[in-house]
Amino acid sequence: MTAPSQHRSLDILDAELPAILASEVERYWQRLLDRCDADQRTWYAEFADSDQRQHLLSAFAGSPALADMCERHPAWLPDLVANNALGVRLPDEAWHEELSAACAECVNADDLAKALRDFRNRHWLRIVWRDLNRLATMEETVRDLSALADACVEVALAFLHKQLVAERGEPRSADGTPQQLVVIAMGKLGAGELNLSSDIDLIFAYPQAGSTVGAARSDDNQAFFIRLGQRLIKALDARTADGFVFRVDMRLRPYGQSGPLVISFDALEEYYQDQGRDWERYALIKARCIAGDRREGERLLTQLRPFVYRRYLDFSAIESLRDMKSMIQREVARRHLQDNIKLGSGGIREIEFIAQCFQLIRGGQEPALQALKLQAILPELAKMAYLPEPVVDDLQGAYRFLRNTEHAIQAWRDEQTQQLPEADPARVALSFSMGFGDDVAAFLSALEQHRQRVATHFANVIAPPETEPDGQHLSNNRWRTMLDELEKDSVRQTLEEAGFDDADEAARLLVALLSGASVLRMQGSGRDRLYDFLPLILEDLCDAESPAATLLRLIPLIEAVLRRTAYLVLLIENPGARKRLVELCDASPWIARQLAAQPVLLDELLDANSLFSVPEKAGLASELRQRLLRIENNDLEAQMEALRYFRLAHVLKVAASEVTGSLPLMKVSDYLTYIAEVVLDAVLDIAWQNLVDKHGSPVPAGDDQRHFLILGYGKLGGLELGYGSDLDLVFLHDLPSTNVSDGARPLDAATFFTRLGQRIIHILTATTRLGDLYEVDMRLRPSGNSGLLVSSFTAFSDYQHSQAWTWEHQALVRVRAVAGDENVAQKFAKLRAEVLCKSRDILVLKDEVVAMRQKMRDHLLSGSDKNAEFDIKQGAGGIVDIEFMVQYAVLAWSQQHPPLTYYTDNIRILESLSEQGLISAADTRTLVDAYKAFRSQAHRLSLQEQKGLIAESALGTEREIVSRFWQQLMLSP
Known part of the structure; x- marks a missing residue:
């Protein structure tokens, strides 16, 4: 081998690399050439003089681990260049094909381990090269890393399954169906967002119990698959002379490290149903079947979906994620991880928490939020108006910057860390790889800006509710003391002091609620939420016009959510929504009943601008179309639920706008x-x-x-x-x-x-x-x-x-x-x-219309209605009299006046009668005003859940006007 001194130097110029990195890169270069044969040295010399020179320098400067890989395998880089593998992304189907071909000649586990590690290391080199030189986007990098892991797990499992079947027989169910292990990827691998040095979180399961057949000794299926799982972990995780493939973490399985390595689908479902915790819902958001029996794996995930995504709005997820974040923050402080770009303030985890918060809260109702990838979720949050577009833009930009930073940190030594380096060479290399040259301060400033924006948005979404003013806190203490004692006289006295109009009735209602079986059966967090909610709503009720009546209307809603107290969390977390709830229920028992019947509508109270703003018809159509586009065409049940929610939500908005006076009757x-x-x-x-x-x-x-x-x-x-x-x-x-x-x-x-x-x-x-x-x-x-x-x-x-x-x-x-x-x-x-416009005998027509009107009045008006109160719709001089007159006029006069047929609503028909000279403008205005007055009163009564009856003396002028017109038009010869 040629001595190092005889090798050609890279002749690194100051402009090409920061000075602190140049000498190290030269050293890596000389060590590489020491390992090369003559042909390889020639190739590397020519490569260093080619248009790829800067890529070579950047890769070696940003990753000593990559330089070391090239030194240990000097033939890999020439081979990758020859196959143009550095310039383009590997097609999805190529990963499995290439590794399967490499493992085809493997005879035993040692051969498999060697093939897997060579495959992993060669592609790690390729991926890091492309990432550091920005030949691949961040999205391509994580996709390639995930595809690499998928292929390694899938090919290794297939090899080991075949090997174990030869030894122990084939596992089958009781009915003889062959069984395969199902490998579920969690976390970043499940989402297809793996990083350069990530471990892989896996869960192993099998569909059905049974035993192996075809071997001298039979095992039950669980024993077979535990043995298979152990071999798979060893093939991937064990460190050999060639390193490891991926570190495997099995702690997310049921019961964690103390649980069995592999369990059946039934046992898995039973565990999540009976013992599943909130953090496990969070973990399963990213679950994906990556190996084994894919069809059965998808079936399993479909069966687990109701555990992850509630069919109702689940604001309790905020509490769970907030608790998880608090645990992480304590760990960050204990281990001094403030410079950790994943776990520290404004880091990757906070962006993930923002997206997953909305997924857990709303994913059961919005299938689009059940996507695995974070970058698929964020645009949906803007599209659905759950987050403003500028916020989503900030989060997407920060996520991309932080993930690129994470990869640059990990590429340095191929270590699983997200901690900003302290040593100067590593800090300069990080700055250089991120495009800031040797200006570390500029890089850190840009990083800090992203983290500050993330931290701000995170606080707005998931931080604890704002601290209450001292006065509010004292008021809440008053309510808490009252609820703790729950003695009717004491409750009544407290309510009287707070200004409740009918304190005795309100006290009776409150004591009856809290003494009822439904509340007494409540335990744990649900009961705590109820007793956190009641002081807040009681304080808000003090501002109602009729606090006791409004409390009466609210109690059915409270009772309706006692088993789904996430809705109480929604109201605890959102003071504005709580106040709007009181305002609307104070104004309308109809609204209160709608909310009690469908608590999911509480979501509409979160945004005052949306609640009191009803879109025009085109906007309604667009919104419903977008909602339905997110549902599979063949899922009629989901389509029907989407239609019902759409109607309920928008009718609520109309009612809210009407009772607050922002929407006129017409x-x-x-x-x-x-x-x-x-x-x-x-x-x-x-x-x-x-x-x-x-x-x-x-x-x-x-x-x-x-x-x-x-x-x-x-x-x-x-x-x-x-x-x-x-x-x-x-x-x-x-x-x-x-x-x-x-x-x-x-x-x-x-x-x-x-x-x-x-x-x-x-x-x-x-x-x-x-x-x-x-x-x-x-x-x-x-x-x-x-x-x-x-x-x-x-x-x-x-x-x-x-x-x-x-x-x-x-x-x-x-x-x-x-x-x-x-x-x-x-x-x-x-x-x-x-x-x-048909020709009609006017007298015959008039007789038939009058007879039909009388028949309707006799049929629909009871004796008491005739004498005691006025029926707005059916009473003499009411709405139906106007309608019958309009209908008579159209049928009688349209032959000579066709424009009378243009409209179908009474007001515009009346205006057409005026335009055609059949009724005077003044008479038209009086009839239209009377008609509007009747309908306005009918709407108000509807929202108060009262019959369409008013005092006999009410609206007397309007009734007299209509009766006079009826007499003139319908009863005069």
Whole structure:
């Protein structure tokens, strides 16, 4: 071998490397050349003079471990360059193929260990080279490292399983099904985000109990797989002359180090169900099957998903993550790890905690938040408006910077550390690798800026609730003392002193709640949360107009969440949401009942801007579309739940805006109608796709229309929906009945559209965890309940022209297309105008309308309502009188005045009557004002959960005006 002094120097210039690193790089270079043969020395000399020179210098300067790898294996770098492996990322499928080929000739465990370590070290060199020279992004680096680990585990397991089967027989279930070990990766490997020197967190499981067959001695399956797991760990973790493949950590398995190395699926599920702790939910967020029986592994993870992701909003996750962070902070302080970029303030772990906090809280409702990769979660948080975009940008930028820093630290000596180095060469190398040259101060300043931003955002998301003012703290002590004693007279006295209007009743309610069986059965953290929540809500109730009545409305909500006290955590953590809860329940028992029935809606109280801001129809449609896009097309249950939550949430927003005065009456009805229309559009899409998937489409190829229409009658058609309104619907189709769908199970068009109508009604009316969407009334279709569920357009047209009763034509005044094809909608609009403009005998029409009105009043008004109170809707001079007059006017005068058919809502029809000169402008204004007054009062009563009855003397002027018009228009000759 040539003496070192005879080797060519790298001739490192000061401009190429920081001076403190140059001499060390020269030394690594000379040691490398000492190990080379003549051909290799020539290659390295030429390589050092090529355009790759700076890459060589940067790699050696940033990683003595890489230089040492090249020295021990001088043929690897030339081979990697020859195969262009340094310039491009290895394809996903290549990892397994390359390692399998390398292990194909292995005879025993020693051969396997050698092949695995060579494969790992060679690719570690390649990955570090690409990372330090920024030939790969951070995302590519972690993906490659994870793919490297996946391949090593999978190929090693396959080899060892085959070997052990030859020795001990094949493990099978009781019914003879062959069994394989399932390897679940946790942590960074599970997420595909492994770092350069990470260990790998694994859990081993097997599907079913049984025993081995085919060998002289039979083992039960657990014994077989424990032996297999031990061999797999040794193959990966044992340190040999070639180092190790990956350090393996099995402490995340059930019962930790004291538990069995491998357990069955049943035992694993039982453990998590009965004993699973919050930190184990946190760990399972990143779980991924990486080796063994992949199908069974996916089945296992699907079965464990309900343990990880609650179906309700789980704000208790904040407490758990906060406790974990506190433990980490204590460990950081004890071990002086403030300069640890993972565990220290503003480090990688805090970014992970922010993302995982939202995953645990909301992942059960938002499937998109169940992704494994942190960088897939952060954009979703911005898209769903859970975090502002600038915050997400800060977190993503910091995460990338911190992970690059982590890799540069670990590349130095291939050591598992995230601690900033103290020695000058290592600090300069870190600064140089991060693009700051030898300006360590500039690098540390940039690092500190990222960490400060992360720490600030972390505090905003997960830090403890803000400290209460002294006065509030003293008030809470008063409530806590009262609750500890819980003696009715003492409770009443405390409530009286706090200003409760009916302290005696409030005391009775509170004592009854806390003495009830549900509360007495509570234990541990749940009971603690309740007793942390009550002083806060009682203090907030002092600001209500009717504290006792509001407490009465709140108690059903409290009782509803006693088994899911995470909702109490939500309110404890968010004083603003708690105050908005009191404000809304004080204003409306209807809102209180909605929240008690569906506590998931408490989430909507978190953001005041969102709660009191209702988007226009296009915004509603976009929001629902985005929500549904995050759900698999074939998951009807999830789609139905998403639709129900969407409707509940937005109806709550409308009610909140109305009771606080930020939304006028006409807008209330508009928005409630928009919500229904957007829901109907989505329901039609879902039902159509579901049916087409099964039976194909009846629409001819090349036709992009569905030839189906949903008509809205009554309040839906008239844009006047209320909070509890049902939907009066009629379905039409416009295809020949002879058409047949083109699927494997074809249906004729009539049957197809009937099934489509049935599916739409099912989606709308089925009761799920979140209730139904809407009650649906189909009785206004031709021939009522005895008629076809879905009429052809031709049959509907014939019926309207020749068979419909006058009252059905009255109903047609308030009909419009609310979902479906535009072409059919235009045909319907033309038909509606034709029918409304038909020539009619005015006197006969008037008699029929008046008779129908009287019949309705006799049927719907009870004797007590007639005498004691005024029924806003059905009483003489009320809403229905105005509606009947409008309908009569349209039917009577549209032939001469077609513009009367343009609108379906009463107010715009009244305005059209004025524009056509049929009613004076002054009379129109008085009728419109009366109509608005009636509807406004009806809305208020609805939110107070009262019948539509008012005092006989109320709204007297308006009733007199309507009655006078009724007399003039309907009863005069």
